[in-house]
Amino acid sequence: MAVANEKQALFSGSQADTLRLIVYLIAAVVLMVTDYRSGYLQQLRAWSGAIVVPLYRIAQAPVDGFRWLYEAGGERVTLKRENDALRAELLLAQARLNAAWLEAERSHAASGLADAAGRHGLTGRMVDVFDIDLDPYRHRVVLDAGSATGVRVGQPVIDAWGLVGQVTATTGGTGTVLLLTDPTHAVPVRNGRTGQRAVAQGIGRDDRVLVPNLPLNSDLREGDELLSSGLGGRFPAGFPVAVVREIGTDANGAFAQALAEPLAQLRLSRQLLLLSESPVTSVDEGWPSDGVGPPQPVPAQDPASTP
Amino acid sequence: MKLLRSPGLNFVLALLLAYLATLLPLPGALAHFKPFWLGLLVIWLALEQPWRGTLGRAFLIGLGADLLLGTWFGEHALRLVVIVFIVRRFRARLRFFTLWQQTLAVGALLLNDRVVILMLRSFESAMIPEATFWLPALTGMVLWPLLVMVSHDLRQRMRSGPG
Numbered sequence: 001m002a003v004a005n006e007k008q009a010l011f012s013g014s015q016a017d018t019l020r021l022i023v024y025l026i027a028a029v030v031l032m033v034t035d036y037r038s039g040y041l042q043q044l045r046a047w048s049g050a051i052v053v054p055l056y057r058i059a060q061a062p063v064d065g066f067r068w069l070y071e072a073g074g075e076r077v078t079l080k081r082e083n084d085a086l087r088a089e090l091l092l093a094q095a096r097l098n099a100a101w102l103e104a105e106r107s108h109a110a111s112g113l114a115d116a117a118g119r120h121g122l123t124g125r126m127v128d129v130f131d132i133d134l135d136p137y138r139h140r141v142v143l144d145a146g147s148a149t150g151v152r153v154g155q156p157v158i159d160a161w162g163l164v165g166q167v168t169a170t171t172g173g174t175g176t177v178l179l180l181t182d183p184t185h186a187v188p189v190r191n192g193r194t195g196q197r198a199v200a201q202g203i204g205r206d207d208r209v210l211v212p213n214l215p216l217n218s219d220l221r222e223g224d225e226l227l228s229s230g231l232g233g234r235f236p237a238g239f240p241v242a243v244v245r246e247i248g249t250d251a252n253g254a255f256a257q258a259l260a261e262p263l264a265q266l267r268l269s270r271q272l273l274l275l276s277e278s279p280v281t282s283v284d285e286g287w288p289s290d291g292v293g294p295p296q297p298v299p300a301q302d303p304a305s306t307p
Numbered sequence: 308m309k310l311l312r313s314p315g316l317n318f319v320l321a322l323l324l325a326y327l328a329t330l331l332p333l334p335g336a337l338a339h340f341k342p343f344w345l346g347l348l349v350i351w352l353a354l355e356q357p358w359r360g361t362l363g364r365a366f367l368i369g370l371g372a373d374l375l376l377g378t379w380f381g382e383h384a385l386r387l388v389v390i391v392f393i394v395r396r397f398r399a400r401l402r403f404f405t406l407w408q409q410t411l412a413v414g415a416l417l418l419n420d421r422v423v424i425l426m427l428r429s430f431e432s433a434m435i436p437e438a439t440f441w442l443p444a445l446t447g448m449v450l451w452p453l454l455v456m457v458s459h460d461l462r463q464r465m466r467s468g469p470g
Binding site for chain 1: 321326330331332362363369370375377379384385388392396427431443
């Protein structure tokens with residue numbers, strides 16, 4: 001068998017090879033299109049978790065090892081400094097949290113939405129991130145938790161600084177998070193200062209998202225903070241997303257556009273916060289109640305459960 | 308050392324190592340330099356062990372990578388099949404190249420692979436590659452002579468080793 005194949009290679013059985021190449025190329029393209037268009041192959045991914053997760057763990061072992069060495073060998077001074085920095089950060093975070101809470105209250109009151117149960121019922125859960133390198137040109141991370149532990153497709157993910165992205169796929173033991181810098185990702189935002197609404201798209205850069213198609217006369221300044229607007233119902237309103245860094249016009253000069261820097265530490269986070277809504281609102285996944293969109297059907301079991 | 312004498316097992320070990328190296332995160336700016344380990348593996352296979360470096364095997368290795376990395380099914384498979392096809396087509400010539408000529412050829416192959424990625428990606432969403440996009444091809448090329456030397460060395464040891 002080996003000899004036969006060797007001979008073929010020597011006399012460049014190129015025609016047979018070309019035929020095979022065509023067959024494999026077609027197979028690959030068909031697979032890609034199937035994967036892209038439909039969810040059949042997601043099932044396969046879900047089943048493969050048992051093989052894939054151990055490999056992830058092995059790949060992560062050296063990273064953990066280095067980190068352990070660093071922590072064990074780290075001098076007191078370094079640790080002290082790190083500790084101080086963290087404490088300062090905590091204070092800052094606390095202040096921001098308060099500000100954000102105030103902001104949320106104010107916008108809630110201003111918009112006069114009677115039912116914002118979705119916003120107030122938000123709960124978060126810390127989830128570890130696998131420190132492995134997927135394709136660097138697709139902006140995704142893998143969570144060390146999957147559908148077995150309640151991770152669902154569509155859940156928004158944040159870290160201490162801002163919005164990170166959303167869960168796009170789950171297996172039993174892992175969940176894939178699409179970061180907001182991915183070219184296929186967009187998040188509805190509003191300007192924290194003026195309230196102007198826009199959409200922030202990923203462009204494949206770690207440090208920038210694009211806010212296209214703004215009116216030329218829009219009031220936008222460098223340093224403006226963009227918050228999630230809650231439109232579309234996927235992301236809860238009021239989470240910081242990005243800070244405007246550059247303002248310009250698009251290629252035609254017909255619209256203004258801005259480049260903004262994401263606030264979340266997208267590539268450095270080792271732990272992320274998975275947001276989920278309170279059980280009452282998550283029953284119907286179609287319309288996470290944010291007061292936007294068609295009125296929600298009233299859950300039938302609600303009156304029974306309240307007394 | 309009996310373990311090292313079973314070529315089938317060696318292949319599986321090399322494949323596992325390549326998968327793990329692909330997953331291993333590199334710190335900071337080094338991440339841009341990460342070579343296409345699987346590509347290097349299949350080039351080596353197609354050159355040195357053509358009965359193993361077949362299109363079918365490249366396809367399967369690629370599907371494994373797609374499963375592991377969460378890329379579209381068939382993406383890595385397509386890339387590896389293209390690489391192996393080219394190597395097999397020019398195998399006789401590549402084998403007689405000196406090491407540095409071979410290195411340049413491998414560089415060209417890996418560069419072609421980057422172009423293939425760009426083509427595939429452009430179906431999903433338009434993207435303009437930054438300069439760093441091409442770096443992995445360069446790293447792969449630089450690593451090639453080292454890999455060849457290591458593999459030769461290993462083979463020598465397996466032949467002359469005790470046991």
